[in-house]
Amino acid sequence: MSKQNRFEHSADPLGMSNEAFRQLGYRIVDMVVDRHREKDREPAIAEQSPEWFAAQLSQVLPVAGQPIEPLLSQLADSVLAYQQHGDHPRYFARVPSPASYAAILGEWLATGFNTISTSWGGGAGPAAVEKLVMTWLAELLDLPQNSEGVLLSGGSMANFTAFAVAKHERGLGTVYLHEQTHSSLKRNLQNLGFADTQIRVLPCNWQFAFDLEVLRSAIEHDLQAGNQPMMVVASAGTTNTGTVDDLQAISALCQQHALWLHVDGAYGAPAYLTERGKVVMQGLSLADSVVLDPHKWFFQPYDVGACLIRHPGALERCFGMYPEYLKDSQGEHALNFGNRSLELTRRSRAVKLWLSMQTYGTDAMAAGIDVGIDLALYAQSIIEASERWELVTPAQLGVVCLALKGARDGQHAIMAHRLAESGYACVSSTTLAGRSVLRLCTINPLTTTEDIDQTLSRLLEFAG
Numbered sequence: 371m372s373k374q375n376r377f378e379h380s381a382d383p384l385g386m387s388n389e390a391f392r393q394l395g396y397r398i399v400d401m402v403v404d405r406h407r408e409k410d411r412e413p414a415i416a417e418q419s420p421e422w423f424a425a426q427l428s429q430v431l432p433v434a435g436q437p438i439e440p441l442l443s444q445l446a447d448s449v450l451a452y453q454q455h456g457d458h459p460r461y462f463a464r465v466p467s468p469a470s471y472a473a474i475l476g477e478w479l480a481t482g483f484n485t486i487s488t489s490w491g492g493g494a495g496p497a498a499v500e501k502l503v504m505t506w507l508a509e510l511l512d513l514p515q516n517s518e519g520v521l522l523s524g525g526s527m528a529n530f531t532a533f534a535v536a537k538h539e540r541g542l543g544t545v546y547l548h549e550q551t552h553s554s555l556k557r558n559l560q561n562l563g564f565a566d567t568q569i570r571v572l573p574c575n576w577q578f579a580f581d582l583e584v585l586r587s588a589i590e591h592d593l594q595a596g597n598q599p600m601m602v603v604a605s606a607g608t609t610n611t612g613t614v615d616d617l618q619a620i621s622a623l624c625q626q627h628a629l630w631l632h633v634d635g636a637y638g639a640p641a642y643l644t645e646r647g648k649v650v651m652q653g654l655s656l657a658d659s660v661v662l663d664p665h666k667w668f669f670q671p672y673d674v675g676a677c678l679i680r681h682p683g684a685l686e687r688c689f690g691m692y693p694e695y696l697k698d699s700q701g702e703h704a705l706n707f708g709n710r711s712l713e714l715t716r717r718s719r720a721v722k723l724w725l726s727m728q729t730y731g732t733d734a735m736a737a738g739i740d741v742g743i744d745l746a747l748y749a750q751s752i753i754e755a756s757e758r759w760e761l762v763t764p765a766q767l768g769v770v771c772l773a774l775k776g777a778r779d780g781q782h783a784i785m786a787h788r789l790a791e792s793g794y795a796c797v798s799s800t801t802l803a804g805r806s807v808l809r810l811c812t813i814n815p816l817t818t819t820e821d822i823d824q825t826l827s828r829l830l831e832f833a834g
């Protein structure tokens with residue numbers, strides 16, 4: 371006797387019909403594809419005031435429901451349009467996020483299945499995929515095959531997780547950063563209980579990298595003073611200039627003094643997949659911990675940051691907890707991602723990575739990264755050929771810094787602001803060794819040389 375499927379009409383706990391969900395899903399796919407097809411024509415970044423949003427979006431608590439279609443349009447037109455479009459071909463500010471279609475599909479699928487990657491007992495499939503993806507990332511970076519990892523919301527949390535592990539393995543001690551280390555890393559250390567006197571932010575050399583002599587003497591000075599040097603935090607691609615520290619030399623120094631070597635490759639590490647990236651990042655594979663953000667240069671939508679630890683078991687030694695009410699869920703295979711960071715309930719960020727790595731293959735992803743490196747070299751050649759621009763730092767891992775010759779105080783920020791306001795493109799203004807500069811991060815393979823030509827010439831128009 372066949373029983374009627376009780377979810378035939380609706381499987382929504384709040385009552386939307388399956389058919390409505392299906393049609394709306396198709397509609398959302400159409401909205402997203404149309405947006406991507408047209409993104410060349412949309413502003414690279416757009417903003418409105420809080421008052422504007424207050425006028426657009428009803429502030430009344432929606433006690434009663436309403437039709438969803440107008441809400442979708444409202445979201446598209448009055449909410450989602452107003453942000454930095456990190457996947458826009460002329461979004462060159464901060465670190466772009468050229469997300470790929472397969473990764474977006476993976477994200478949707480994982481959400482549609484309400485995927486959880488917390489414990490083996492409660493999510494064996496997602497845990498198996500996260501383990502596999504972390505092994506692949508370790509393999510791509512030439513880290514040992516038994517390295518372990520976990521996916522988090524981004525670079526800040528992935529670096530935090532690595533620092534927590536380092537502290538757990540080695541205890542509190544003095545940590546060495548430099549002036550170009552991403553600001554979130556110092557914040558992480560402070561929040562992990564490192565005293566300000568234990569956080570040494572050292573001056574950089576002229577290339578905006580660790581000055582090895584300064585680093586060496588800081589360590590020796592601390593040893594003589596009876597302090598406990600504990601970790602060096604190197605960068606594989608600084609945010610400002612794309613500079614990579616001399617990882618090989620720093621690793622030797624760390625080995626000499628038994629220090630933990632952490633490498634923040636949040637934006638730069640994916641370039642290790644390319645020949646040129648591998649050359650500048652020699653020594654990366656010697657790190658105790660590495661961070662790489664797939665939502666930056668590995669073609670994933672927000673959010674996903676990878677924390678890789680060389681030492682098997684170290685993540686769980688730091689974060690493992692075994693309360694009686696989780697016993698049933700932990701499963702016999704002891705692969706519980708809820709024991710690898712502060713996140714217990716956690717969605718699977720690995721599904722999108724797995725799907726996109728499988729779909730495109732890492733060769734295609736490496737080729738996409740190579741395009742970004744070439745685009746910055748192209749921008750450098752235009753800057754060098756111009757009488758009005760000065761090259762401040764050369765193209766490194768898709769980042770180039772430039773200055774308007776004879777720029778007045780604040781002029782770069784005004785130029786960047788006007789360009790963003792025009793909607794055509796978005797670049798960063800920043801400061802290097804006290805000097806104001808403009809900065810382009812060209813890691814989107816959809817960018818053309820024409821986009822770069824136009825961006826630079828429009829910037830000059832806004833210089834007046």
Ligand SMILES: Cc1ncc(COP(=O)(O)O)c(C=O)c1O
Nearest residue numbers: 465524525526527552609636637
């Ligand atoms: C080198 C580096 N480290 C860390 C971060 C922080 O990453 P997230 O913004 O994903 O937390 C960034 C962000 O741009 C970065 O460039």
